[in-house]
Amino acid sequence: MLKQRVRNKHLTNSSKKWLQRQLNDKYVIQARNDGYRSRATFKIMEIQQKYSIINSNSVVLDLGASPGGWSQFVAPLCKHVIAVDLLEMQPLPNVDFIQGDFHSNETLDKIYKLINGRSIDVIISDxxxxxxxxxxIDHLRIVNLLEEVFTFAKQALSFGGALVAKTFQGGGSDILLKQLRSSFRKVSNFKPKSSRKESSELYVICKGFLGNIDQIQP
Ligand SMILES: C[S@@+](CC[C@H](N)C(=O)[O-])C[C@H]1O[C@@H](n2cnc3c(N)ncnc32)[C@H](O)[C@@H]1O
Known part of the structure; x- marks a missing residue:
């Protein structure tokens, strides 16, 4: 296929580079052809194919969901999706969307209201x-975000549930990984083929939640 070049003199070099990469990226093209909202869909597809984290009874929480590529793929496979993002997201069948910051109490209250006393089976965070x-500083921010998702997971996840979260190479602290390993039956790192090679992004896949050991009294 002929590579598309961008020749707009009003764009900065970095915008031209970004646009050119988008126009020639095989996953961007495939997402458009298959009707997916983002190329990110292929990452959760690969995760599901390899780790089978979602089934037809799962209640799934999709954190950082917009524009909705992950929710779009997951919603037909499971019982219900709750999606959260700072940005707007167009509606999808079987998905309740909360626009807000995952760190805010207001957003957490809305999540708890939607699950209505039940627990969440799978948390996916992009x-x-x-x-x-x-x-x-960037390293600390990544570790902090993962820690916050993990803290929430310990409160809200079903026994046996799964957590998938984006992290970066060198982004997981040893202490956090140790904590994850003591809370889940199996913890793995996974770099989907659809994740750009030049990006240090990877996903930590935690299966078989063992329960909130913080709440077990000695
Ligand atoms: C890579 S995009 C997600 C793409 C999405 N998985 C998809 O398939 O379309 C990351 C998203 O995380 C959201 N985000 C980042 N920090 C957030 C926060 N604290 N609370 C809620 N959303 C957040 C951003 O607004 C952004 O839309």
């Missing part, structure tokens, strides 16, 4: 913190 380019 959220990434905003980066500032200073490696030490």
């Amino acid at each position: 959220m990434a913190p905003s980066t500032c380019g200073i490696p030490k």
Whole structure:
């Protein structure tokens, strides 16, 4: 296939580079052809194919859901999806959307209201913190985000449930990984083929939640 070039003199070099990459990316093209909202859909597809985290009875929480590629793929496979994002998201069947910051109490209250005393079977998070380019600070932000998702998971996940969260190479602290390993039967790192090679992004896949050991009294 002939590579498309961008020749718009009003664009900065970095915008041209980004646009050119989008126009020539095989997953962007495939997402458009298959009617998916984002190329990210292929990442959750690969995760589901390899790890079978979702089944027809699962209640799924999709964090960082917009524009909705993950929810779009997951919703027909499961019982119900609750999707959360700072940005707007167009409606999807079988998906309740909450626009808000995952860190805010208001958003957490809305999630708890929707699950109505039940627990969540699978948490999938494609959220990434905003980066500032200073490696030490960016590293801390990634670890903090993963820690917050994990803290929430310990409160809300069903026994045997699964957690999938985006992280970055070198982004998981040893302490956090140790905690994850003591809370789940199996913890693996996975880099989907559809994740850009030049990106250090990867996903931590945690299966078989063992329950909230923080709540077990000695
Ligand atoms: C890579 S995109 C997600 C793409 C999505 N998985 C899909 O398939 O279309 C990451 C999303 O995380 C959201 N996000 C980042 N931090 C967030 C936060 N604290 N609370 C809620 N959403 C957040 C961003 O707004 C962004 O839409």
